[in-house]
């Protein structure tokens with residue numbers, strides 16, 4: 001075994017894919033997750049997909065804010081590094097319930113950092129987001145762009161980035177990498193693990209997927225008058241397996257004693273419109289996605305995509321997959337698991 005990694009939020013969408021890549025890469029991996037927005041089935045499937053390597057996976061149902069439970073885990077096991085995914089991520093919900101987001105995301109992170117420091121584990125990779133670029137004036141977004149938050153969720157990301165910078169500045173033994181993800185989509189090509197949002201999805205790809213399997217009648221296209229090639233919003237969609245691999249590159253970069261607290265974009269550097277994504281998904285799935293053209297969604301930016309130069313140069317990482325593979329794999333997951341990790345609702349009584 002190469003190293004022992006703790007993954008917070010490892011039962012979730014990006015976490016489960018990263019845990020699989022870690023196991024396959026020869027890392028022993030412990031997952032901490034309170035299962036607030038995930039299913040234990042994801043952990044079981046990751047273990048199966050990892051084959052022989054699956055025996056190096058352990059799961060601990062712990063809320064990050066439960067400091068005594070986290071202390072017990074760190075007392076039992078020595079971790080070489082932590083990848084910190086755990087957090088709440090729904091933008092709209094964060095506007096309605098800001099205290100829930102500040103409590104969960106900030107206290108969870110602070111508790112984690114305190115326990116890590118107390119146990120001498122000072123290597124961290126944190127899930128930040130392109131949301132910290134707010135509404136960028138120009139694209140592609142480079143890591144040096146001015147930062148701003150346009151909702152409470154985004155403010156938790158900005159604040160955690162600042163906390164990490166402060167912690168590393170105060171104690172240079174810390175080595176921290178902040179990864180700013182653009183729009184993660186797709187699933188493992190097996191179609192056995194994927195994203196399983198609770199309720200009606202907020203994000204484009206899970207929404208398209210639920211229309212394709214007949215759970216929702218149509219997709220609303222939010223905004224057709226943007227200054228883009230077809231009038232719809234442009235984003236940098238990145239295959240979740242590429243994203244997961246970016247975390248392995250970041251872990252390797254933590255071996256550099258001079259890393260300090262460094263930030264990297266994880267995107268493809270390519271912009272895709274909503275209508276281009278719909279067309280790619282229709283092609284991959286053979287399903288027609290009925291569309292309703294709607295007004296702009298409040299708070300949406302027009303065009304967001306990443307500059308990938310810094311990650312390519314310093315992490316030696318570059319996304320391999322395009323939107324064809326993203327849609328192909330998303331459909332593989334959707335067609336095998338139309339109700340995600342759960343079962344269809346029982347309508348026999350109605």
Ligand code: NAD
Pocket residue numbers: 008009010011012013014015032033034035036037038062063064065084085086087088089104108127128129130181182183184
């Ligand atoms: P997800 O909801 O699927 O995974 C997050 C996991 O964290 C869930 O399994 C949840 O149960 C767990 N969790 C939440 N609060 C916890 C707590 N207090 N203690 C223990 N576990 C807790 O989300 P995801 O899409 O996999 O995102 C992972 C991370 O990446 C998040 O921090 C998110 O903000 C960030 N991110 C996601 C996206 C995206 O579009 N999916 C984009 C940029 C950044």
Ligand code: WQD
Pocket residue numbers: 089091128129130131182183184202203204205207219220221222223232233234235274297300
């Ligand atoms: C993409 C495009 C929509 C749904 C969000 C968060 C961001 C980050 C990633 C965590 C936009 C359009 C969408 C629909 C649509 N998450 N759309 N109909 O808004 O870029 O980013 O997820 O950090 O913080 O804000 O992603 O998938 O919601 O939207 O037309 O039903 O699809 O308007 O142009 P977004 P998204």
